Amino acid sequence: MATPAPHPVSPTAEHPDSHPGSHPGSPAPALRLVDVHKRYGAAPAAVAALRGVSLTLRPGSFTAVMGPSGSGKSTLLHVAAGLDVPTSGRVWVGEHEIGALAPDAQTRFRREHVGFVFQDYNLIGHLDVADNVRLPVVLAGDEPDAAWLAELLDAVGLAGMEGRRPGELSGGQAQRVAIARALFSRPTVVFADEPTGALDSRTGAAVLTLLRETARRLGQTVVVVTHDPRVAAACEQVLLLADGRLVDRIDDPSAEQVTARMLTLAG
Template sequence: MTSPSTQPATAPPPTAATVGATVGAAVRLEEVHKQYGGTPAPVPALRGVSLTLPTGSFTAVMGPSGSGKSTLLNCAAGLDVPTSGRVWVGGEEISALAPDALTRFRREHVGFVFQDYNLVAHLSVTDNVQLPVMLAGKEPDLAWQAELLAEIGLTGMEDRRPGELSGGQAQRVAIARALFSRPTVVFADEPTGALDSRTGTDVLTLLRDTASRLRQTVVVVTHDPRVAAASEQVLLLADGRLVDRLDAPTAEQVTARMLTLGR
């Protein structure tokens, strides 16, 4: 691929065929459009985005403010419904599901890690981690829970409440909760945004390495080139369109390409 410094501004956008392979796909979008507002002037947030992310991949999504990053995450995760187009998670076309069925599907097949952790303040670490499984009406796998908490570095903190944790520890709980149900894909929205640089790097490395060992698919939306550089590939959005892809990126490459998009 042409380096970011020489990539022409008019380069054709990646297609579903060039962003991953359909076989073994964890996430697939086909010509997804999303508009907000009604007539006479709806605001387009996504404009025909197509992509396929293979199982076990670690992908970062970047772009200038207003490029459609959060909308892409919301549509891919089933938190929002595309105006047109189709979305699959695993083998399920979630864009065709009724609201109740979509809610049940998300509980069982989609994990979330957010910037502000989204932990329940009055619940313990253990209860927060188990929460999605309990809401799905399933019995938690206690052996898997112990293994995961050890993997994440939370052994001995099982009975603590979120208020008794540091920011880095709280985000580790959020990561454990996202991974506990062994979902098809984990979506992370600015997962290190509320952390200092060193803690953020530690948490991101933990998420990447743990996901790799578990063969877990992760999609991270970020504005931070250092976060993006920890991924296997970076997908770049501009004006609601998928315009570029960087494989095995460095922070310098990501920064250079983002500056180009900004101009």
């Protein structure tokens, strides 16, 4: 089946040379990609993971990214978060173009402005819950805010568990620690790669609700990669990838809409 024509992503991307906050009176988008390509390997055997992806996400939005296996979902997330470098194209988080920063500055920028929730949690086994959550701020050389730590642990249902090690936690609790860690530095954007993929459906639904409500209360922008239509249906919009291209968007999605669209893409 032919890949459908790309659907414009809100709002339409400006010219690549314009600054994302250049329009008078308009806040900078939380995340902006312009004509992003990502290829792995050398020609002629290079594999194109992303092919000219452009998108703009407003502050406070909650977005799911979906697509068939190999469509470029995780690559998009890693490039947008500054964990990987695009072959070409430009990426802004807030008012900062990631590619324009020196490597050391990129690392500092990610610690301060980007939160990432990994599918396998990536917790440090010998650190307790509190130290795992504080870790990005400590690595940045800043003083952790004790009151904020207590508030955040309470918000994610981990109050009283500050001294536990990851090995003493259930999968759902470990994922809550990962979410708290991603939110602790008050980042501009939080990226989550299959945040419920390793959890049972009940725990996954609870974790997703927690991520959405906590991020909404903090004014965070959240981007979730998922294969689960139920997860996507909890988001404000779904961006659909196929063959490394952004091909469609569903606003106010239902699980049934997402399932039907995914079946079309897989056909």
